[in-house]
Amino acid sequence: MSNKKKYIMTSITLGAIASISAVLIALSNLATKDKIAQNEIDRINAGITNIFGKNAVISAQKSINEYGLTIDTSYISTVYTVKNNENTELGLAFRTTGSNSYGKISLLAGFDKTTKTFMKVSLIINEQSFASTLVDNYVNPLNNGDLNISDKPVNVGATRGAELVQKMVLQAQDAALEIWK
Amino acid sequence: MEVKKMKREKGYTRKNFLKGIVIENPLFVSILGTCPALATTKSIEAAIGMGLLFTIVLICSNMLVSLLRKLIPEEIRTPAYIVIIATFVTIVKMFTNAFLSELYSTLGVFISLIVVNCIVLGRAEAYASKNNVFDSLIDALGMGLGYMLALITMAFFRELLGLGGFTFGKIFQFIPLTTLQIIPKGYEIKMFQTPAGAFIVFGLILAVLAFIKNRKAELKANIEKREKIRKAQEAKEAALKAAVNNGGNK
Amino acid sequence: MNMFIAFLLAIITSMLVDNVVLSRFYGICPFLGVSKKVKSSLGMGVAVVFVIILATVICWPLYNYVLVPAGIPYLDTVAYILVIASLVQLVGLFIKKYSPGLYKTLGIYLPLITTNCAVLGVAQSNTDQGLGFVESLANGLGTSVGFLLIIVVFSCIRVRLESSNTPKAFKGLPIALITAAIMAIAFMGLQGLFVRG
Amino acid sequence: MSQTGYIIIAVSILLALLVTFIVSFVLYRRTPVPKGCEDIKASEEKCSGCSHVECHFYQDKEENK
Numbered sequence: 042m043s044n045k046k047k048y049i050m051t052s053i054t055l056g057a058i059a060s061i062s063a064v065l066i067a068l069s070n071l072a073t074k075d076k077i078a079q080n081e082i083d084r085i086n087a088g089i090t091n092i093f094g095k096n097a098v099i100s101a102q103k104s105i106n107e108y109g110l111t112i113d114t115s116y117i118s119t120v121y122t123v124k125n126n127e128n129t130e131l132g133l134a135f136r137t138t139g140s141n142s143y144g145k146i147s148l149l150a151g152f153d154k155t156t157k158t159f160m161k162v163s164l165i166i167n168e169q170s171f172a173s174t175l176v177d178n179y180v181n182p183l184n185n186g187d188l189n190i191s192d193k194p195v196n197v198g199a200t201r202g203a204e205l206v207q208k209m210v211l212q213a214q215d216a217a218l219e220i221w222k
Numbered sequence: 223m224e225v226k227k228m229k230r231e232k233g234y235t236r237k238n239f240l241k242g243i244v245i246e247n248p249l250f251v252s253i254l255g256t257c258p259a260l261a262t263t264k265s266i267e268a269a270i271g272m273g274l275l276f277t278i279v280l281i282c283s284n285m286l287v288s289l290l291r292k293l294i295p296e297e298i299r300t301p302a303y304i305v306i307i308a309t310f311v312t313i314v315k316m317f318t319n320a321f322l323s324e325l326y327s328t329l330g331v332f333i334s335l336i337v338v339n340c341i342v343l344g345r346a347e348a349y350a351s352k353n354n355v356f357d358s359l360i361d362a363l364g365m366g367l368g369y370m371l372a373l374i375t376m377a378f379f380r381e382l383l384g385l386g387g388f389t390f391g392k393i394f395q396f397i398p399l400t401t402l403q404i405i406p407k408g409y410e411i412k413m414f415q416t417p418a419g420a421f422i423v424f425g426l427i428l429a430v431l432a433f434i435k436n437r438k439a440e441l442k443a444n445i446e447k448r449e450k451i452r453k454a455q456e457a458k459e460a461a462l463k464a465a466v467n468n469g470g471n472k
Numbered sequence: 473m474n475m476f477i478a479f480l481l482a483i484i485t486s487m488l489v490d491n492v493v494l495s496r497f498y499g500i501c502p503f504l505g506v507s508k509k510v511k512s513s514l515g516m517g518v519a520v521v522f523v524i525i526l527a528t529v530i531c532w533p534l535y536n537y538v539l540v541p542a543g544i545p546y547l548d549t550v551a552y553i554l555v556i557a558s559l560v561q562l563v564g565l566f567i568k569k570y571s572p573g574l575y576k577t578l579g580i581y582l583p584l585i586t587t588n589c590a591v592l593g594v595a596q597s598n599t600d601q602g603l604g605f606v607e608s609l610a611n612g613l614g615t616s617v618g619f620l621l622i623i624v625v626f627s628c629i630r631v632r633l634e635s636s637n638t639p640k641a642f643k644g645l646p647i648a649l650i651t652a653a654i655m656a657i658a659f660m661g662l663q664g665l666f667v668r669g
Numbered sequence: 670m671s672q673t674g675y676i677i678i679a680v681s682i683l684l685a686l687l688v689t690f691i692v693s694f695v696l697y698r699r700t701p702v703p704k705g706c707e708d709i710k711a712s713e714e715k716c717s718g719c720s721h722v723e724c725h726f727y728q729d730k731e732e733n734k
Binding site for chain 3: 672687690694702
Binding site: 047050051054055057058059061062065066069070072073076077080166168 | 286290293294295297298301302305306308309312313316317319320321323327328330
């Protein structure tokens with residue numbers, strides 16, 4: 042084949058490969074796009090019901106910089122206002138994400154409106170290398186009141202992860218107090 | 223192209239499938255794809271998940287590569303294969319994120335790293351670009367299964383020693399959560415769940431395989447030596463007998 | 473001023489505390505295959521540092537300013553592997569044409585960098601964790617220098633390993649893996665140094 | 670900028686990346702090895718592309734055999 046024809050042949054084949062892959066990716070994206078979005082929503086709803094109880098429902102969802110808070114909100118991404126079915130506001134839930142050398146953590150921290158105190162935390166993504174120890178030794182005791190959010194986590198078996206969770210929840214607490222001020 | 227002309231002797235497909243599992247096991251024999259092997263074998267479920275995703279990508283890319291093997295010009299083989307593999311990895315990543323989101327968050331970056339996994343690119347260049355679609359499929363199945371079995375062996379030791387038992391149902395949520403605790407809770411060696419443990423398990427498995435190989439070589443060498451000695455004795459006896467006969471009839 | 477400290481902190485963390493090879497397992501393939509000649513592993517390490525930094529600098533804006541506004545963030549892996557592969561070829565072209573001396577030490581290792589898990593691993597995890605540009609640059613710099621450090625240290629150890637009388641079955645790769653395990657334990661001791669972020 | 674505008678830009682950038690990768694790949698293969706370095710021929714079969722773990726590892730063994 043003359044040189045020129047070879048170039049045309051090559052570019053046609055490569056064009057074919059590129060378009061085949063583009064079509065395949067576009068198709069699979071269509072097939073999975075809403076399922077992924079649904080997964081995300083399910084995770085958030087599961088977190089909210091875990092914190093505020095069965096009949097809690099998200100009434101408003103704002104990104105943190107819409108509140109224009111003065112304090113540092115580097116971990117927080119979105120704030121959910123939660124109401125029960127009689128439409129009375131139960132409290133706020135903060136979606137925070139952070140990572141350390143052991144991996145990424147993303148959680149929902151719930152705060153009660155009437156008592157203005159921390160209620161519960163629910164982990165959404167927990168890629169810590171000692172993930173199960175973090176949940177057993179820190180998150181569960183924190184949720185059922187054995188541990189207080191302000192005292193420093195010590196020999197918890199996953200201390201780095203616990204410190205990261207504590208830092209994120211305290212930041213969310215400051216944000217909640219400033220919003221309700 | 224000489225592979226095609228060779229008459230396909232019986233059982234070529236069986237041998238082609240089994241070579242991936244034992245003779246040319248991608249992880250323990252040709253030592254490829256070590257990054258995901260060390261990182262995703264914290265639990266048997268994660269290893270099975272990684273093995274499955276890897277096999278799916280390998281099968282799809284092997285088949286498409288061997289489908290287009292006549293069209294892709296020789297000079298730009300590798301770029302075309304990289305694009306094909308990257309496409310299938312993206313598709314697998316999307317479906318895992320949608321339907322097995324727990325597996326997606328456990329494996330994390332290592333699903334995308336299948337693109338640079340040496341086995342996929344190696345099989346595409348070494349085998350799929352020279353054989354027809356069916357053989358490439360069988361080869362991919364063998365290699366994928368071999369790699370998954372290797373991952374499961376690694377994960378077996380790391381999870382048994384590191385966590386003291388096996389948990390199923392955490393990643394594949396459709397299985398009811400079952401925990402098989404063998405070593406009592408406080409007595410497991412947590413180090414095996416850390417990276418250092420992965421290195422040790424991988425090193426020890428390779429050492430055992432090397433030991434078996436050396437032992438087999440030694441046995442074969444002994445047998446040959448004994449053969450040689452027996453032959454030499456027979457030759458001597460024959461020579462002796464011949465000498466006695468000559469003596470007899472002088 | 474604290475921007476600079478945060479930058480330095482991120483570099484040292486990803487270099488020592490969270491070393492790419494020993495705790496996140498990127499780049500094990502070249503790490504296991506590193507040759508005993510310290511000079512060639514140094515060359516390999518430098519080439520990887522150069523490619524990782526360039527890749528991080530290109531991949532981050534490519535993801536955040538091109539793929540995300542266009543609504544196709546799922547094409548990140550395809551885009552990154554294309555960026556990394558063309559970077560490696562362009563760097564190779566440059567070295568082949570203009571500096572034969574560098575090609576002598578670096579030549580055969582360049583095509584291997586495309587299949588190095590560390591380069592794609594760092595670029596992909598930077599955007600997966602949603603780090604900012606400065607943070608991901610620091611992460612890339614720290615990770616690549618950490619990789620270089622580990623490769624050179626390990627090739628020095630390999631020299632001693634060859635001359636020591638290891639049992640026959642452990643000769644070669646198994647003993648190298650056990651040594652890597654001991655190095656991983658040593659680096660795990662640095663965990664308490666400080667925590668990133 | 671409408672969404673489709675962004676998509677067109679993104680796709681064209683990706684295609685440009687693909688073309689640069691292929692062109693640089695071909696050019697890299699075609700440029701001759703600099704004069705003084707023909708001898709450092711890594712055993713092509715072992716060190717080609719992906720199977721580089723053996724490439725370093727056994728290469729040293731071959732030298733001191």
